[in-house]
Amino acid sequence: MRVLKRSKSIGMLVATVAAAGLIPLAAGQADAAPAKAAEAASCPAAGTVTQGWHSGHDGVDIANGRGTAIYATGSGTVIASGPASGYGQWIRIKHDDGTITEYGHMYERLVFVNQRVSAGQHIARMGSEGVSSGNHLHLRTYASSSAGRGMNPVDYLSARGVSLPCTPGGGGGTPSPGNNFTTWGTSVRVRTEPQLNAPVVRTLTGPTAVFVQCQKRGDTVNAEGYSNNAWSFIPALGGYITNIYIDHPAAWLPGVDECR
Numbered sequence: 001m002r003v004l005k006r007s008k009s010i011g012m013l014v015a016t017v018a019a020a021g022l023i024p025l026a027a028g029q030a031d032a033a034p035a036k037a038a039e040a041a042s043c044p045a046a047g048t049v050t051q052g053w054h055s056g057h058d059g060v061d062i063a064n065g066r067g068t069a070i071y072a073t074g075s076g077t078v079i080a081s082g083p084a085s086g087y088g089q090w091i092r093i094k095h096d097d098g099t100i101t102e103y104g105h106m107y108e109r110l111v112f113v114n115q116r117v118s119a120g121q122h123i124a125r126m127g128s129e130g131v132s133s134g135n136h137l138h139l140r141t142y143a144s145s146s147a148g149r150g151m152n153p154v155d156y157l158s159a160r161g162v163s164l165p166c167t168p169g170g171g172g173g174t175p176s177p178g179n180n181f182t183t184w185g186t187s188v189r190v191r192t193e194p195q196l197n198a199p200v201v202r203t204l205t206g207p208t209a210v211f212v213q214c215q216k217r218g219d220t221v222n223a224e225g226y227s228n229n230a231w232s233f234i235p236a237l238g239g240y241i242t243n244i245y246i247d248h249p250a251a252w253l254p255g256v257d258e259c260r
């Protein structure tokens, strides 16, 4: 929606300038990709930069303790989340400006493919999986999906207002901390969307400790004498469960942002 709005306004600008006789407006020219202003970035992780970008290293290494939170540098769509050669595990995000950020070596991933993420969203926990000699984030940045080699992440981040080392919570994004809860009940279904007809990705057989990253309004569920349209997003389970089965008296959970 935002991209459409932006390209529409730039298209109008081109048309206006062309009408003034400054640019010949060829057929299809209004469809050419406009230069987009870079969104302010969020700090990817707290830690020490142990290796920079050079000919033998396409990325920067940010080292910190196992489990240190890794955040999306900008909003976008997750295009990869899973095992990857050398990385152990990786996450790739395609941002709205066409650039790509890539995160490796984490021991835990909190987002799945096709998920929308916001700048500063907690996406993974730092680890030392794959070819790695200690807990760190390997961050790689690409100008576009067709770029072979990445660009220097220090330049990429600095063009977006973040210099390394950085402190999460700075920059353009708002961290979405989430909160820990326990489920109750049996045969609790986890669905891909907060809708009763969405596919079930797994079923909880009994009380389960869950980290709820955000919550969202969806289908109204009537169960166990309650009626509630709020659903909790649980990254580790890859989907949503109705808040009815979150063991907390509030229908809308405290300390949990609305999913964006």
Ligand SMILES: [Zn+2]
Pocket: 051, 057, 059, 060, 061, 137, 138, 139
């Ligand atoms: Zn590295």
